[in-house]
Amino acid sequence: KAFLKAFADACASPIAAFVVIPDGTYQIGVVNVKGPCKAPVEIQLQGILKAPVNTPGDAWFTFGYIDHFSITGCGTFDGMGSAIYGKISYNPRAQNIRFNYITNGKVEGITSKDSKQFHINVLGCKNLIFCKMTIIAPADSPNTDGIHIGRSSDIQVLDTKIATGDDCISIGDGLQHLTVERVTCGPGHGISVGSLGRYPNEAPVQGIWVRQCTFKGTDNGVRIKSWPDMEPCEVSDVHFDDITMDNVCNPIIIDQVYCPSNECKSKKGPSKVTIRDVSFKNIKGTVRGDDAIMISCSPAHPCANLCMSNIDLTSPTGKAKATCLNVKPIITGTMNPAGC
Numbered sequence: 001k002a003f004l005k006a007f008a009d010a011c012a013s014p015i016a017a018f019v020v021i022p023d024g025t026y027q028i029g030v031v032n033v034k035g036p037c038k039a040p041v042e043i044q045l046q047g048i049l050k051a052p053v054n055t056p057g058d059a060w061f062t063f064g065y066i067d068h069f070s071i072t073g074c075g076t077f078d079g080m081g082s083a084i085y086g087k088i089s090y091n092p093r094a095q096n097i098r099f100n101y102i103t104n105g106k107v108e109g110i111t112s113k114d115s116k117q118f119h120i121n122v123l124g125c126k127n128l129i130f131c132k133m134t135i136i137a138p139a140d141s142p143n144t145d146g147i148h149i150g151r152s153s154d155i156q157v158l159d160t161k162i163a164t165g166d167d168c169i170s171i172g173d174g175l176q177h178l179t180v181e182r183v184t185c186g187p188g189h190g191i192s193v194g195s196l197g198r199y200p201n202e203a204p205v206q207g208i209w210v211r212q213c214t215f216k217g218t219d220n221g222v223r224i225k226s227w228p229d230m231e232p233c234e235v236s237d238v239h240f241d242d243i244t245m246d247n248v249c250n251p252i253i254i255d256q257v258y259c260p261s262n263e264c265k266s267k268k269g270p271s272k273v274t275i276r277d278v279s280f281k282n283i284k285g286t287v288r289g290d291d292a293i294m295i296s297c298s299p300a301h302p303c304a305n306l307c308m309s310n311i312d313l314t315s316p317t318g319k320a321k322a323t324c325l326n327v328k329p330i331i332t333g334t335m336n337p338a339g340c
Contacts, residue, residue, distance in 0.1 A: 003031060011037035011066075020044045021075060030057055030094075035066035045075030045110055053083045055094035055116060064100035072108045079115040085141050093117040093143070099125055108132050115144050119164065122149040131158040139187035141165035146188065151203065153177050160184075167192045168218070173233060174203030179211075186216030190248075194225040195258050196233045197273040204234040214244045217288070221251035224278070225258040226298070229269030238278045245285030251313055252280055254306075254327075256298040269300070276304035280311065287315040292337050293322035295329070303327040312336045 003019070010017035016039050024047040051060045060079060063069060079096045096115035099105070101124040111134040112119040119135050122128065135146040146162035149155055150172025157180045162168035168185035171178065171193045185191060191210055196202055215221050222240040226233070245251040256271040275297065292313035297303035303326065310333040314320055322339035329340050 003028065004033065007033050007041070010041045011035060014038050016040040016042070018042050018044055021047050021049070023047050025050060027052075030055065030060060032062040034064045035069075037066055037069070040068035040070075041066065042070045042072060045071060045073040048076045048078055050078045051080045051094070051096070053080050055079070057094060058092050059095045059098040059121070061096065062098040062100060063102060066105070067103045068105070069102055070106040070108070071110060072106070074109050076111040076113055078113045079119075081114040081116040081137060081141060081144065084116060085138065095119070095121050097121070098123070099128065101125060102128055105129070106131070111136065113137070114141070117143050118145045118148045120147045122147065122152050122155065125152040125155065127154045128152070129156045129158065130160060131156070133160040135160070135162040135164060137164040139165055145170045148172060149175050149178065151175070155179075157183060162188060164188045171205060171208065173205060175205050175208070177207040179209045180213060181211045183213045184216065185213065186218045186246075188218050190215060190218045190220035190223050192220070192223045192225060193235060193238060195227055196235065197226040197231050197271055200231050202231060202233040204236065205238075206236050208238040209241070210239070210243070211241045214246065215248045215251070216246045218248050219250070220253055221245050221248045222280070223250070223253045223255065224275060225255045226271045226273035227264055227267070228257045228259060228271045229267035230264065230272065232272040232274075235273065235275045236277045239281070240279070240283065241281045243283040245283065245287070245313060247286050247288045249288040250291055250294060251285065251287055252283065252293045252295070252311070254295045254297060254303065256296055271298040272300065273298065274301040278303065278305070279307040279309070281307070281309040283310070284312040287313050287320050290315050290317060290319045290321050291323070292320040293324070293340060295324040295327055295340065297326035299326045306330065307332070308335065308340065309333045
């Protein structure tokens with residue numbers, strides 16, 4: 001209640017206002033605050049916030065409909081997921097933080113720890129920056145994506161460390177213009193565009209740049225994934241540049257027959273998602289296993305204008321391989337392993 005009152009006062013202020021949470025540990029229940037606010041609002045978090053073990057609803061903190069909003073500091077959102085990991089009775093599982101329809105925002109310096117589901121979910125936001133953050137959960141924590149972004153534009157994720165149990169960054173439909181730079185990912189499932197093509201009326205994904213990132217021990221590296229024989233969507237203008245892989249399984253992957261847990265076993269046709277104008281450039285490092293490059297495009301909509309340049313991926317066995325289906329990539333510079 002103290003936090004909600006402080007935020008309400010800040011939101012009503014005619015001049016820029018701050019909500020300061022000092023050093024210390026605080027148990028705090030579900031928070032859902034909405035704008036619009038009269039002037040910019042900044043939350044300065046220095047302490048540790050702890051969620052209820054059984055957090056009701058789908059999110060612990062929700063911030064919505066605020067222009068010029070920021071969260072800064074060195075504090076922590078501790079979702080207390082460690083208390084429920086492995087227990088199927090807790091459903092739904094709450095995300096640590098949701099940002100809904102935030103414009104001109106910034107989240108800097110904070111830590112998100114042990115979320116029960118996604119750490120951060122971004123929906124309908126524009127011009128939002130995440131930087132110098134730490135996002136952590138055990139490698140076996142279920143569905144704990146670091147940052148999931150959908151239906152948003154002009155988003156940046158910079159200088160951030162993500163170590164979690166699912167995708168470090170997952171990109172949903174309708175995302176336009178995302179920049180990811182100097183992110184360290186691992187453990188986790190890599191950085192993924194998708195999955196797409198599962199639901200009707202998905203909006204296109206366009207303008208994704210992932211640069212100068214490092215993947216350590218992840219189950220995937222950089223990935224685009226779509227469901228077979230379901231709904232149409234489009235992915236275009238996606239670029240992965242200057243990437244280092246360290247003991248990564250599936251460093252480069254386009255999977256258009258994505259079907260986890262055999263959820264689409266009755267679907268026999270090809271994916272209806274179109275993928276075009278994608279590049280993988282200056283990607284080097286080591287592979288866990290032998291599958292360095294796996295490109296499996298839809299036979300109904302073969303990947304178009306796929307470029308690969310200066311790829312150098314090796315495995316301890318010396319048998320790293322590249323597989324490309326339903327695509328003829330444009331290859332320049334080094335290509336190790338060969339095969340595409």
